[in-house]
Amino acid sequence: MRPGRLPALLFGIALAGPAGAAADIVDGSYGDTEGCHYAATGESSGADFFFLLNKDGVTTAASYCEFKGEAKQMGGATVVPAECHEEGYEETTPYELTLTPDNGGYTISFPDGTRWGPIMRCKK
Template sequence: MRAGRSLPALLLGIALAGPAGAAVDIDGSYGDKEGCRYVETGESSGADFFFLLDKEGITTAVSYCEFQGEGRKVGGATVVKAGCHEEGSEEVTPYELTLTPDNGGYTISFADGTRWGPLARCGK
């Protein structure tokens, strides 16, 4: 990606790219309270932290991780490659994420032991 592009431009490009990032079998949106507010209203509360998971990727208050390629089942979890873009940086960093079902939601784990979640299903 060329320098000078912003996170909104990246997200718009991803949204317009179509089903390429839709290779993970997530049947809705999952997040914490602020992440679900974001998906339901389209507006951020300004919270320093929020997490939102959908079939395209994971959005946080300061980053976006787009799923790349097909996820693969490992036990009850799904392992998927993702390209993550931090706010304020044009660099996309590759990661392998594990999405583990957790009480009707998901927990996201990184290879370094970082965990996000559990994220509950958003909406009604």
């Protein structure tokens, strides 16, 4: 997979410290309705699109980005290295994702300007 392919592929569905730093700032599960369903049950509802952010990474219906390496605070946001895997491909692509607090949730930004969110906290 070529770098940049994942954000370009998902652009149409995009919504407007130490290694454990992502776990420190992401203190639960954040997602849309379908993403929160996935967080609660571990199973997809069958929806074509969903977003879920937790301490391990970002999951969508078509991809998974696992947080790796050291996270850095940049102003009010956190930049987290991640390895993203697109459904149907074996390769992973490295990205630096920016997690920005946004109205009680987070917006996830890719280096190419693609943004997902705000993704709100899942109800328990």
